[in-house]
Amino acid sequence: MKKYKIKLNDKVYEVEVEEVEGDKTIKESISEIQNFNQKEQSTIQEQSSVGNDCIKAPMPGKIVSLQVKEGELVKKGQVVCTLEAMKMENEIVAPINGKVSSISIDPGQNVSAGDALLFIG
Numbered sequence: 001m002k003k004y005k006i007k008l009n010d011k012v013y014e015v016e017v018e019e020v021e022g023d024k025t026i027k028e029s030i031s032e033i034q035n036f037n038q039k040e041q042s043t044i045q046e047q048s049s050v051g052n053d054c055i056k057a058p059m060p061g062k063i064v065s066l067q068v069k070e071g072e073l074v075k076k077g078q079v080v081c082t083l084e085a086m087k088m089e090n091e092i093v094a095p096i097n098g099k100v101s102s103i104s105i106d107p108g109q110n111v112s113a114g115d116a117l118l119f120i121g
Contacts, residue, residue, distance in 0.1 A: 053096055053120045057111040061085030066107055072100045074120060081105065081117060094120060 001018045064082040068074055074094040083090045101121035105111060 053098065055080065055092060055095065055117045055120065057083060057113055057115045057117055058090070058092070059083070059085045060112050061090070061110070063105050063107050063109045063111060063117075064089055066103065066105065068100050068103075068118070070100050070103055074098060074100060083111070092117060096120060 001016050003014060003016050006013045006015060061083045062085075064084045066081045068078075068080045074080060074097070076094055076097050078094045079091045080094050080100070081092045083092055098120035100118055102119040104116045104118060111117065
């Protein structure tokens with residue numbers, strides 16, 4: 001067993017690492033993780049290309065205003081709605097260029113973190 005000190009966010013942690021025989025090597029494990037990540041990324045890109053990107057509420061709050069309509073073309077970075085949380089207004093922006101395919105919210109509506117606000121296709 002080997003001991004290591006790791007500094008993370010200005011805190012020092014002491015960890016012990018035990019070598020286990022018969023397990024995969026580090027290179028094999030890293031290769032598996034990279035392959036998994038590539039598959040996940042291609043799945044995300046495929047879903048994105050189908051055109052159903054969902055904009056979700058980043059935090060609980062109240063929808064103050066809606067700046068787009070169904071069928072409207074939006075550009076990446078364009079404000080689509082305003083969410084009030086903790087007495088602050090937060091602009092929610094489009095993550096991609098596309099067309100608003102569906103709106104799941106109305107002004108004045110309360111939303112929870114993760115709730116679907118609208119879809120861009």
